[in-house]
Structures are given as C-alpha cells and as structure tokens.
Amino acid sequence: MELQASWFLHFLQDPCFCFLLFSFLVFSLLLLCLLRLKKPWCNCEICNAYLTSSWSKKFDNLCDWYAHLLKKSPGRTIHIHVLGNTITANPDNVEYMLKTRFENYPKGKSFSVILGDFLGRGIFNVDGELWRFQKKMASLELNRYSLRSYALEIVNDEIKSRLLPLLSKKDGVLDLQDVFRRFSFDCICRFSFGLDSRCLELSLPMSEFAVSFDLASKLSAERAMTVSPLVWKIKRMLNLGSEKKLKKAISVINVLAQEVIRQKRKVGFSTHKDLLSRFMSFVNDEIYLRDIIISFLLAGRDTVASALTSFFWLLANHPDVGSALRQEADRVIGENRELTSFEQLRELHYFQAAVYESMRLYPPIQFDSKFCQEDDVLPDGTFVRKGTRVTYHPYAMGRVEEIWGSDCLEFKPERWLKDGVFFPENPFKYPVFQAGLRVCLGKEMALVELKTVALSLLRRFHIDLATPSRSPRFSPGLTASFSGGLPVLVRERSETAL
DSSP states (O other): OHHHHHHHHHHHTOHHHHHHHHHHHHHHHHHHHHHHHTSGGGOSHHHHHHHHTGGGGTOSSHHHHHHHHHHHSTTSEEEEGGGTEEEEOOHHHHHIIIIITGGGSOOHHHHHHHHHHHHTTOGGGOOHHHHHHHHHHHHHHHTOHHHHHHHHHHHHHHIIIIIHHHHHHOOSEEEHHHHHHHHHHHHHHHHHTSOOOOTTOTTSOOOHHHHHHHHHHHHHHHHHHSSOHHHHHHHHHHTOHHHHHHHHHHHHHHHHHHHHHHHHHHHOOTTOOSHHHHHTTTOOOHHHHHHHHHHHHHHHHHHHHHHHHHHHHHHHHOHHHHHHHHHHHHHHTOTTOOOOOHHHHHTOHHHHHHHHHHHHHSOSSOOEEEEOSSOEEOTTSOEEOTTOEEEEOHHHHTTOHHHHOTTTTSOOGGGGEETTEEOOOOTTTSTBTBOGGGOOTTHHHHHHHHHHHHHHHHHHEEEEESSOOOOOOEESSSSOEETTOOEEEEEEOTTOOO
8 A cells, every 4th residue: 555655646746647637637527517417407598608608798797697687587586507506686585594594594614615725714704603703803893983093094194195196196097996906905904914015106016915815816716616616626636727826825925924913922912003913812823813814804905996996987987976976075074175084974975875876886796605504495485405505696686677776777876865865775685795694894994995085086186087988897806806907097186275
C-alpha cells in the first residue's frame, strides 16, 4: 500500500498527469450531465435555455431572463431542474421563508461550502448558534449612537478630503463605479479595521488587499454559477485555474487580517473605535475574528458601491429627479449650507424615496438563496423537496405588475410618498435588505453613507453619462456591478458655493 501511495503522489506532482486526470474527470462529469438531461423531468424549456445560454439572445442579463420567466408564471415561482433551484418572486413565499418557517430555510451547508474559503464562519455564511451569537453581538454594537457617529465621521472625512477634490480635478471620462468602489472600500476598512487603504487616491496603485478582496469575491461567486460543485472542488483539490487564484487571494487577505489583529493586541484595543476593536472584547479566536470582519467588509463595501452606481445611472437618465432632490436639500438644509445632523437626513423624504426606488429596480443583491431542510409546501402551493435550493429574487420582484402596478418599470420616487412623507413598503414585498430575522443589521448605516455621498455630489457637480444610455449589463459577482463600469463626465456647478 505504501508503495502504491508513493507512486500515486509522484504522479500527482507531474503537471501533465494532473491535467489529464482533471480532463478525464471533467469529461466524465459532462457526460453524466448529458445523460441526466435526457430524463423527462429535466428536459424542459427553462433548463435547456439555461444550459445552452439561449436566453442571452433575448436578454442582456440572466436576472432579466429570470424576471421574464417569473412574471409569466401564475404563482410567480419557477423551478430550474438542472440546478435543483426553486425561484420565487411571490411576497407570500418570501415571508414564509424568512419569517413563518425561518428554521426550515437556513443558508445551508451547500451555500456555506461555496463561500467557506472566503467568508469562513462569518455571519453571512453560518446558521444556528454561530449566526445567533454574531447577530446579537453585531446588533449591540451597530445600534450604538457612538458607532454610528464614528461611521458618519469617517464618511464625511473621505468625502471632503478625497472624493470631492478628486472629482473637482478630474478632466475627461471617469468611471464612477470604480470611484464608488474605492471610496466605500476606504470607508469600510477604516470603520472595520481602523486601517486606511487609500484606494481613492488614484495616483496610487490599488492596494494588494483590495485587489485580492475583489478577486476572492468574484471567484467565490463563480463557484455558485457552475452546474455542479464537483467541478470547482476538483480544481481546488488539484490547485488549478481559478481555484489556484482564489487560494492565493485568500492567503493575502488572511495575512493582512492577522497582522492587523496582532498589532491591535500589541498596542491595546479597548480605546479604539473601529468595529474590530469592539469585537475583540467578545472574541479571542483570531481566525473567527478574521471571518467576522471579512463578512462585514464584503457587506459594507460592495452593496453601497453598487447602490450608488445604480442611483447615479438613474439620475443621469432622469434629470428632473436630480433637480427635485437639490431643491429639497436647499429647503431642509439651507442653500449653500452643509449637512450637519442625522435629523436633517431624516427630513429628506423625497431623497429617501428616490434611494428606495433606485434599489427597487436595481437591488445591490439581486437574489438570495436558502436550502429547504424538510419537505414543505410554499403558500402559492409549490411543493419543495428536502435539500432543494430556494431563491427569492428582489430584482424580479421589482418588475412584477401585481406587486408594484402597471408602471413598475418606471423610476418613480413618488410611489413611496404619502402627502410628501416617505412610507416604507412591506419588507417581504421589498426584500432588498432581506427581512424577518435575517434583516440587514447595517441597513441604517448603509443608507446614511449612501445619502450623504449622493447629496454631496448632487449639490456640487453635473454628472452626465459619457456614452449613450442603455440598460445596464451586469458582471457575475456576489453583488450587482455594471459590466464596463459607469463612464461619466463630471463638471462643477457654477452656482454652488459649497
């Protein structure tokens, strides 16, 4: 046996042998998939369209195809057999999953495995007691006024010292999506780690940490897009291709995170304001601390950047909304005066409506999945077998007439106002921030950052699209991002003295 093992290990070190072995396994997997597709239960229009990518002939994005299918379905629910995925745009089903039968629809081991190398045991990748502990800990900290004030202090400093000077000096075409990603990464690194990544200084190269973080997020998302998890698991085992890149990116992230934790323990963390220092009072395990912070980094950076990108794309196509937002700001805050308090933000009802309306059409997280623990029946009558992936689709839900009316495809902030006052919708009808027990804990802080940035830019600059307007095309990822970025032309408003 020892001789056979030694022989096999010898061949595993040969790149040619590894390539042949990998090719054989992939071929076998594809053959298995083809054989399965001949079965009647899987030979359907939806599955064939998914496998052949024929949907792309009619739709620019996979999310638009799903929205089309869900709108046609009587119960607003479909099943993709080849993926074992039930997808719904029915608010009653969403409430059932996220509230009524919450325990029967956890994230599940399948999801945790996909993101496990990147997010580890962070709050977005666990269930049960680990999730409850982190939720309690995060709720305690994120609801503190001192922490919210600290976050606003960081955002305002980044706006004044980096974002506004950058846009004032920039001539020609600028990728606003890239700017927002850099800005939000700087903010969340300062807030989470007490670390200044300086990504918004375009004269400097992107930090190795930021590049590795982006790559790890992208490659982890691609795992979920494969027809069978066996493909990426084999690549990971043999350390090949995208899995080799993912391993290297995560290694860079881990080294930096561990060094930051080590330095904080060395100098003391009890007087520091950042999130990591606060969590270190509860947790001693350095790997667990790393997982918690990386999860909050992912949520606090990519979702805000995505929401800002979509918001400014919509404003560029609806200049009348931008004018109304500036008029409201002048009335509430004062013409040529700075925003000074949370109370002023809360008085900007039209601004709040415009932000919510933007995320109705372009949610930062286009869909979210759970896994059914036991056989179940959804409120619309759909039978869900144990182990099935069940996905609710906020992107598609924002385009369903039965939910939002015949004008559901229009950007119309007024739909959120009653007598000029903002009124939120049922969260299960609008699950952009999730809902129920897993509702986004950082929702209010994210909205404050988004509105503060948008307000600062709208009052100081004209921002126009550099290319003819067309519906956005999205890149694969854990959060929605525009393929090709958001090229804009920026010029200062001559009438403002801010």
